[in-house]
Amino acid sequence: MIANPTEYAKAQDELHTLEQRLTGLLQTNPPGSKGFTKAGVRKLIAQLHEELAIYEGSEAAKKPGTN
Numbered sequence: 001m002i003a004n005p006t007e008y009a010k011a012q013d014e015l016h017t018l019e020q021r022l023t024g025l026l027q028t029n030p031p032g033s034k035g036f037t038k039a040g041v042r043k044l045i046a047q048l049h050e051e052l053a054i055y056e057g058s059e060a061a062k063k064p065g066t067n
Contacts, residue, residue, distance in 0.1 A: 002055040011055075015048045 002008050022041045
């Protein structure tokens with residue numbers, strides 16, 4: 001779980017790295033090929049998106065006047 005701005009920045013960097021890795025996997029492995037690695041990377045990306053959204057929501061809740 002992301003608890004502070006430093007962890008948030010690290011998670012964003014990791015997300016960017018995973019998205020680049022997935023792009024590379026999609027280019028080197030045609031559709032229909034075994035996709036266990038692609039599926040694993042997609043799962044990690046989804047988890048990071050969820051954690052980032054939770055943190056962003058909690059930060060927005062802390063700031064008065066934000067919706």
